[in-house]
Amino acid sequence: MRAPEMLFQFTLVAALLAATLSAQEFPIAKAGCQDRCGNVTIPYPFGLTDDCYYDAEFLITCNHTFNPPKAYITASTINVTEITLEGKLHIEQYIAKDCYNESGRARRNSPYLMLGKFIISDADNIFVSIGCDTVATLNGNLEAAGLNKTVYQVGCTSLCDSLKYVPNDTCSGIGCCRTSLAKGVNSINVTITSQKNHTGILGFSPCSYAFIIEEKKFNFSKSKLWDLENVDKLPMVVDWSIGNNSCAEVKKSGMYNACQGNSTCYDPDNGNGYRCRCLDGYRGNPYLPNGCLDIDECTDATINHNCTHICTNSEGNYTCSCPKGYHGDGEKNGDGCIRRQSLVIQIVVDLSCDIKEDRLIHILQDCMVNQDNMRQVKEVANIAKKCIRIRGEERPSMKEVAMELEGIRTSAKHPWTNDEPNVEETEYLLGKSMEIVGFEEMASTSAGYHSLQLIHSLGGGR
């Protein structure tokens, strides 16, 4: 095989290899265990059977009489719709309702929720009541306080005589009331009462409703005053963690730590216990042995690596570099990759020109498009500024400009300082090119024409 063909084949193989690797799935459940129940993914420490969960609290019951099958927390009736490895359990919970007709109260329910090990997320949920004759109360147990009785109560009241005072799209207190939740609550009761049996408002608000709901999924509209009658359950978020001890306590007592390789332990900000997280640059399930695998930042479509030119993956990280003939760290937020020669020519060209401000902006834009580094852009701008400020005859001579460029280049902070082959370029400018195109001549005649000449002479001379 000839060399170019081989190279082509090699890049093809490399590209295919990269594609398969980035498409690779990370392990979700323990080896040999089911990782789905209907549409719900079940990641370890959760599991569907004895050998598949971390401990009995993480059992998920899958009811196959439904199609698709439905997932429940342990043996409860609490419906699970999503489990995340960030310690969130998405569930559905009944709405509390209190409905009236002309003869008074028609029906009422006061649902409760007991989560045991799991804690209602204060960060993700809100408590909402809806109705125009509504007094709703939320009673909760504070798990974190280590107590066994209702120690927490919050209420929400909303009264209104007419639909016209109810804003259509904001839960403002008229027809809708919302409040935040406390931390550490693992069981709740919701009860609703009315003050006037909805007398006079039955036409638009026959019922009162109260519920905890995931804030992101809640939008109020007037129609909720009657629409919710047909809704049974709403989405809510629950926090989960391992055990009752913090990371520090587990470490200190030498207890078993569920966090596996390439991962780290952290304390949840709601409730007891600890959680695990893959280290930066790794992805997967931190609760499984060999669960956190290196991310190939260079090929992963979900990651924006910060390399301008060449990206090389490494264990837990990646590095940027520049192609041959370029200098810099190759990073978007750093120096990027700079082609020094073209920059020098540009500076010289534009100093030799009758530089106009809009032209300067053009150059700077070019520099940024080429992802040249900001420091250099600034220095170009500084030289250009001098040119703009100084009147024609006071302008720096070509030699001075070239020396200034040399100064930029040799200042130690520049990555392209130690690049030997390009030293000759400045020497060339200081010496020979000075004789080819004099600065005086350029200032007095058409700048565009001469700067073109300069490029030609520089390019041709090399």
Ligand SMILES: *[C@@H]1O[C@H](CO)[C@@H](O)[C@H](O)[C@H]1NC(C)=O
């Ligand atoms: C469950 O998955 C099936 C097939 O992937 C899909 O058709 C259905 O809409 C999903 N149901 C829910 C509730 O997400």
Ligand SMILES: *[C@@H]1O[C@H](CO)[C@@H](O)[C@H](O)[C@H]1NC(C)=O
């Ligand atoms: C599944 O759900 C059906 C309907 O609600 C119920 O009758 C049945 O007992 C459930 N099965 C299990 C194994 O929980």
Ligand SMILES: *[C@@H]1O[C@H](CO)[C@@H](O)[C@H](O)[C@H]1NC(C)=O
């Ligand atoms: C329960 O969870 C399933 C997903 O497992 C979802 O499709 C369904 O809508 C949920 N709600 C109810 C009321 O069953």
Ligand SMILES: *[C@@H]1O[C@H](CO)[C@@H](O)[C@H](O)[C@H]1NC(C)=O
């Ligand atoms: C509300 O209805 C109940 C019966 O359901 C009745 O006992 C009570 O007096 C009524 N209260 C008002 C304020 O109408």
Ligand SMILES: *[C@@H]1O[C@H](CO)[C@@H](O)[C@H](O)[C@H]1NC(C)=O
């Ligand atoms: C009011 O609701 C109760 C209970 O559902 C029902 O028995 C009664 O007939 C209803 N009254 C009217 C006037 O609709």
Ligand SMILES: *[C@@H]1O[C@H](CO)[C@@H](O)[C@H](O)[C@H]1NC(C)=O
């Ligand atoms: C908590 O409540 C349960 C059931 O009501 C009871 O058996 C238990 O003794 C109580 N624990 C404490 C510490 O009060």
Ligand SMILES: *[C@@H]1O[C@H](CO)[C@@H](O)[C@H](O)[C@H]1NC(C)=O
């Ligand atoms: C109120 O909002 C709902 C949902 O955003 C919309 O469908 C309805 O047209 C709005 N009604 C009025 C009167 O603005």
Ligand SMILES: *[C@@H]1O[C@H](CO)[C@@H](O)[C@H](O)[C@H]1NC(C)=O
């Ligand atoms: C809520 O009510 C249920 C049933 O009435 C009761 O068993 C439970 O202890 C109550 N929980 C709270 C937190 O008040």
Ligand SMILES: *[C@@H]1O[C@H](CO)[C@@H](O)[C@H](O)[C@H]1NC(C)=O
């Ligand atoms: C809530 O309203 C916003 C803006 O109108 C919309 O983008 C969003 O999808 C709505 N969310 C829900 C859960 O309806």
Ligand SMILES: *[C@@H]1O[C@H](CO)[C@@H](O)[C@H](O)[C@H]1NC(C)=O
């Ligand atoms: C850490 O990540 C590397 C790279 O993906 C993998 O080969 C290794 O098995 C992981 N180590 C552990 C202990 O999980």
Ligand SMILES: *[C@@H]1O[C@H](CO)[C@@H](O)[C@H](O)[C@H]1NC(C)=O
């Ligand atoms: C890229 O840079 C941005 C801004 O500095 C940073 O937030 C982001 O994490 C970087 N991306 C990677 C993959 O390192």
Ligand SMILES: *[C@@H]1O[C@H](CO)[C@@H](O)[C@H](O)[C@H]1NC(C)=O
């Ligand atoms: C990855 O490498 C960059 C420099 O290339 C460094 O700034 C960063 O801290 C590294 N990240 C990790 C997680 O080691």
